[in-house]
Amino acid sequence: MAGNAQDVTPPLTEAQMKARRKRSIALALVIGGLCVLFYLITVFKMGAAIMNRQL
């Protein structure tokens, strides 16, 4: 049965799937790297004060 245009999206080709997988991995690495980067920026900005924590 014919649906709307979105239902007839052709399946991805092998090349498209491979490219999408690579892009997903790269994006994950970038996002993970950014998390680490901002964490380290915070730590280095606080400097020695990071140890000054009331228990």
Place this chain on the structure above:
Amino acid sequence: MSDLGMAGSHQAALLSEAAPSDFIALLKPRVMSLVVFTALVGLVAAPGTIHPFMAAVAILAIAVGGGASGALNMWYDADIDRVMGRTASRPIPAGKVTESEALSFGLILSAFSVATLGLATNWFAAGLLAFTIFFYAVIYTMGLKRRTAQNIVIGGAAGAFPPMIGWAAVTGGASIESFILFLIIFIWTPPHFWALALVKSDDYARAGVPMLPVVAGPDVTRVQIVLYTLLLVPTGLAPWLTGMAGTLYAAVAILGGAGMLVCAAAIYLRRDGKPAMRACWQMFGFSILYLFGLFAALLVEKLALRVFGWGL
């Protein structure tokens, strides 16, 4: 074909086969390497101290910001990149990345690089980076490039800002010394690019880009190259004359400046055939070496002073 089939094939055409390397190519890595190097020199030459980790983050942010402006440039210039041999294999004209992907990529990286630089160092440096991206993408790419033969003269400012940003990351401001570093790259840009434009003038003419050789002719361009080189040599010596740099820098600036004058003279004198082309390529290549030599000498002097206490 039915409407549904048309819709399906259209959607299939929009599905990207772009690899991460295509997105890296959007950042113009070769230009980025110059941005990184000159920003590093500005950062090391600046008076004051910065934590090495924050310095690395600042360089990364400046590099990504420069790359983002390259992506925005490729997004806007995709139409002319298609007709120029030098740029036809870029990711958008090659059909690997869509224009909207490049635009989103450039905007997101711009925002992240400016925010990261601001959070890691200071907001003056971040503001300067934001202005540099704006200058390259909007003032140069959208405003000047297709309208005036002075496009790369004014647009050269965008490539000249990185050492000022590096300097600002340490000091939180600008000074005459950082402005001198800006001025060296600013005045270096016209003879460097006009040497390339002389060789590629057919490409630029086909794309409708009013580079100086296309609009005013090769003879006028040759005169302009000589004039800008005459201006560049004393500007290259300015860090030494103002006491910002030492003897090593002066030696490189004098020898390199002499080399630039020889290259400019060769371009002026050799106007036909292969010798003329060779003179243009020599100027293009040597000017890169000259700029690298100036900044490398400054970097070595500042590092020797900081690490070993040696005044070179």
